[in-house]
Amino acid sequence: MKQLILGLARIIGLFKLAQWLTRDRLRILAYHGIWEGDGHFGNFLFMKPATFESRMRFLNEWGATVLPLSKALELLSEKRLPEKAVVITIDDGWQSSCKHMSEILCAAGYPATLYVSSYYADKQSPVFDVALAYLFQLAEESKQAVCIQLNAAGTTSKAPQVVTLSQLQDYARSLDSDEQRQSLLAAVAESIGESYESLCASRTFHLANSSELASMSSRGIDLQLHTHRHRTRSATESSLASEISENRQWLEQLTSKPLVHFCYPSGLNEPEDWPVLKELGIESATTTDSGLARESSNIYCLPRILDGENLSNLELEAEMSGFLELVRQVISFSRLTNRSSP
Incomplete structure (x- = not known):
């Protein structure tokens, strides 16, 4: 219309x-x-x-x-x-x-x-929030759940648990460094069969x-x-x-x-x-x-x-x-x- x-x-x-x-x-x-x-x-x-x-x-x-x-x-x-x-x-x-x-x-x-x-x-790592949203889109398209273990910043999970995008965004704000956020991103990628290394190599979510x-x-x-x-x-x-x-x-x-x-x-x-x-x-x-x-x-x-x-x-x-x-x-x-x- x-x-x-x-x-x-x-x-x-x-x-x-x-x-x-x-x-x-x-x-x-x-x-x-x-x-x-x-x-x-x-x-x-x-x-x-x-x-x-x-x-x-x-x-x-x-x-x-x-x-x-x-x-x-x-x-x-x-x-x-x-x-x-x-x-x-x-x-x-x-x-x-x-x-x-x-x-x-x-x-x-x-x-x-x-x-x-x-x-x-300056960091030359994937922009966390955007790359994370992309991985969740891939998970949704392939009808997969993101299931990872959270074990930093005072929040622990002895066994992997299903998490939502908003939960991980909130959790990531409690992390002290980009290195921790990148480790979290790698865990999310692995949980849905994607490669964090390939994501980095492509520079799709890198700033210049x-x-x-x-x-x-x-x-x-x-x-x-x-x-x-x-x-x-x-x-x-x-x-x-x-x-x-x-x-x-x-x-x-x-x-x-x-x-x-x-x-x-x-x-x-x-x-x-x-x-x-x-x-x-x-x-x-x-x-x-x-x-x-x-x-x-x-x-x-x-x-x-x-x-x-x-x-x-x-x-x-x-x-x-x-x-x-x-x-x-x-x-x-x-x-x-x-x-x-x-």
Whole structure:
């Protein structure tokens, strides 16, 4: 039904009207990694190389003006943004982003910002939470139960027990080191007949290493901040300042450009984060909230258009034209009106 409605809206000219009405707004596209394995995993986390390449062709055919993030924000603040202005952002720094996205972007001649989380880039082990979710997906597809022995961090099990993904995620938070988490990941892999060694060798769930990231920087990809451990809070306390400081210190070895742009891990942010960012010299911060950025937008809470493997070309065009942005505004206004009605 959604595809039919969007198709009709496009045919009768509502996409073009929305594009004109939102002509002074900035479209910030958000990507993550490239999926190199069989099948697919993670709609908005990974996409196939061919899908990303087709998105770059769409931008060209649509007539987008793709700008570096800093320049786009400068023009936005000065109300001099060209129509169809677009910024391409890529989160996390997956090795597959370096391997595939950088080549496609260079071929298209498009600048991009890569927000890098540095802990796993430095460790060069699989990103635990994502690799764990993948193994559980494999278990579900093969109708297997994950059955392992838990014997660390004060929790013991003399015999293997069936565990759920959420149970292991909670359990992993009690572990003291990445080495312990990687041992847990190996146990999960073994329990469903998978090889942890093969998982590591494939680097499917690895972030790019320092050499790969430096290579991307030398090719014009702007490396920016995404925290060190992909978090802004430790337990109940904010660790935003220390996370950004560690992240910045690590990235300064790889680029000479100012590290002043930030992306919230998983898009999670609170108003109390904004003064911290300002004090750290951060000039912009992006979220995973859907929308287009305006001149009046909070520079520390910028919305983006999150692109994914399962997003159709029509849905992407609806977002890029501003049609879905206007639909969201109408719905929001309607809800506010209903609440204020007696």
